[in-house]
């Protein structure tokens with residue numbers, strides 16, 4: 001049990017035995033977490049933190065939600081793991097429950113374990129359906145660190161693992177704040193898309209299968225595409241017979257104040273994927289598509305199966321998570337929390353010149369630091385220092401874009417008092433470097 005060890009003893013063990021392959025961190029340092037409830041986690045020394053990262057975004061329903069705990073207990077009494085090829089009751093019920101809330105026509109789900117494998121499955125389906133093999137993705141999009149997912153992740157963590165399979169192409173980011181085409185114009189005119197598709201058409205082998213994208217780019221720095229961008233992207237895909245795959249790992253299931261981000265954009269994707277808080281903290285993901293696409297993929301002999309696909313325990317946790325999302329009206333909760341937190345960020349922006357941009361919505365928001373609001377020179381070291389100071393003072397969030405952006409993902413359980421406290425911690429941290 002962790003209470004038999006001190007922090008130093010555990011760090012010493014970690015230095016000797018843990019593989020240091022973590023994102024954003026190579027040193028072995030504290031805090032070491034041992035407990036969590038709602039929006040708070042506690043480290044081994046008893047210090048509490050506001051978790052505005054929701055764990056790794058997977059605890060957005062709140063740490064150790066009692067209904068998730070209950071679902072795990074039920075599965076522990078009935079069936080934890082089952083045959084991958086044969087059906088179990090939990091996965092069938094989950095698929096039917098999910099179909100009640102998915103965008104129109106997207107009724108068919110398969111259940112996997114991680115965001116990466118749900119995206120791999122989505123791309124495999126698109127390849128089977130179209131007969132193509134080429135996939136494009138915006139340069140700020142993140143889709144995971146399995147080989148196929150990393151191959152279409154151009155927002156970082158891409159180099160040094162190749163050669164990848166052929167046919168993965170970056171397209172330009174709809175990053176209005178820094179867009180070379182439209183940052184000084186009143187609106188985006190989709191020049192980025194036109195240029196991207198001109199290049200794609202030129203370099204493609206004529207076998208494009210699809211585009212995979214996040215509807216709001218989280219790991220890339222909380223970048224919101226301008227209105228209409230997703231619709232324009234879908235149009236360009238349709239003209240070429242390419243499928244649109246939306247990765248809603250971070251944006252779906254109520255987080256942005258609607259059940260799906262695609263809904264707010266008025267776009268229905270061909271395939272979409274979910275993971276993160278889908279299992280209320282338990283590892284489960286889904287790849288979801290239409291009857292027609294499923295039918296054709298199956299006809300061509302598509303098989304996607306892993307040892308833990310459709311496990312009853314993870315599916316039962318996901319059923320509980322859907323119950324929580326619907327019964328606790330989490331769409332409205334995300335909207336309410338999002339507006340209040342945005343208010344804090346905007347006030348901080350008025351007080352601190354260092355904050356160049358405030359963006360995102362619902363439970364996924366960010367700020368970008370610049371040394372000068374006109375030149376927009378990124379304030380990398382200041383952002384890193386602010387992130388470190390916040391952590392020391394009990395606020396967890398993620399540092400993105402090498403330090404120039406901070407991302408906040410407070411759980412749905414977060415109260416106004418907790419947001420006031422978080423804003424205070426952030427305010428002090430920014431003042432300390434300004």
Ligand SMILES: Cc1ncc(COP(=O)(O)O)c(C=O)c1O
Pocket residue numbers: 113114115116117119142143144145214218219247248249250275276
């Ligand atoms: C949008 C998005 N897609 C996919 C993934 C990969 O998910 P996983 O780490 O579960 O493989 C992530 C992880 O952060 C993500 O943010």
